Amino acid sequence: MLFGTAAIGAGAFLTACTSNEPAKKEPAANEQPASADKPGKPVTIGFAGPQADHGWLNAINENAKSRAETYSDVTLDITEGSNDTAAQIGQVETLINKKVDVLVILPADGKALTQVGLKAMRAGIPVINLDRIFASPQAYRCWIGGDNYGMGLNAGNYIGEKLKDKPDAKVIELSGPDSLELTQQRTKGFDDALKNYPNIKKVARQAADFTVESGQAKMAQLLQAQSSFDALWNHDDDQGVGALRAIDQAGRDGFLMVGGAGAKAAMDAIKADNGVLKATVLYPPIMAASAIDLARALGQSKGVSGLSGLEIPAQVTLFSAVVDKTNIDDYLPQGFS
Incomplete structure (x- = not known):
């Protein structure tokens, strides 16, 4: 601030x-x-x-x-x-x-x-x-x-620090609507942060609509296309509810997820620490x-x-x-x- x-x-x-x-x-x-x-x-x-x-x-x-x-x-x-x-x-x-x-x-x-x-x-x-x-x-x-740019930047730096010692690390991104400038700023901040970690590559990105339903549908597509990855940056905790449903349905784990905004449901999951969601970046x-x-x-x-x-x-x-x-x-x- x-x-x-x-x-x-x-x-x-x-x-x-x-x-x-x-x-x-x-x-x-x-x-x-x-x-x-x-x-x-x-x-x-x-x-x-x-x-x-x-x-x-x-x-x-x-x-x-x-x-x-x-x-x-x-x-x-x-x-x-x-x-x-x-x-x-x-x-x-x-x-x-x-x-x-x-x-x-x-x-x-x-x-x-x-x-x-x-x-x-x-x-x-x-x-x-x-x-x-x-x-x-x-x-x-x-x-x-x-700070939408800062939101993406801080998400990228957090993931970067977690994966900095992992060779050939892969990350994916579940963004908001690309028609919104705020989405573009969050993605740019994230991409700029990852430039500081040459061992990390963003291998896929899908744009959702800040809704539970779109989060679930777009996350399912990402999971189907990517057999393995190390981290997920999700722009919005509301659509993150749907993303987590898709992840549970697919039985996937072995990666860390960072959300966005600061919903109570996301914070409760972070506190419980029994799933892939490990952090959220506040808006x-x-x-x-x-x-x-x-x-x-x-x-x-x-x-x-x-x-x-x-x-x-x-x-x-x-x-x-x-x-x-x-x-x-x-x-x-x-x-x-």
Whole structure:
């Protein structure tokens, strides 16, 4: 993460930033005044996300709701959510017409919703762009999201270290949809990491759709095509449920699997340590809670405690920590269903 070495750092850091605890010392000249940490004027935050038809997306909504409830001075106006871009644009326009103080938007399609982000900004409503980025930086005041390249990079480095002493090691990849830029970034990060391990070769790749069914079907194809391999990098823990089903049905083992995102089911399997799944690389949905923190600070004209200046950052990138049996107890509470 931008502000720490663990994914939990962003949530903890930004929670502290807008905590209701009074400051215990006078601030230095270049620090935000102590009053910034006290309850402030009421703020209405409009929250527009995509349809929660995936474990990670549902966790995004739950993190936003839970964080808003911790603030007596925040009202969260949340839309139903839609994967239809026209419907989501309409929902955002409704929030604009309601004259909410700040907007938090996780667009189903960043490019398609850029214009409505610009509309909000021009109407004087600052926008926190969550995860899927708009096409223009003029469409948002702050972007906060995960590190897709770093996710692939850390997965590749983890696998590389596990296999660095194995001659002619083979790895395979079960990606997300190739139409998504995030998938391309995760694959590039993974491939770049493997360049540091000349003994390792990626021998196969299949693109799934972030669903259990697609994970099972595409993993079955990989298993049929590859009689043996040493490691599997799976981009998404939801589709990983299907991948593990295919692996069990085929009776395959003898390799290590690294997942992605940080679902509770994956973390439980890692803790049990009785199967091929040995690690997952976080893409933490706590970013939504941090987006609420930032939106509240914007609505109350506050900066972020711990940073000089009177403004929130323009960008916050969460770190993609690797969770395995050595640190599972630290991250297990963050696992999402």
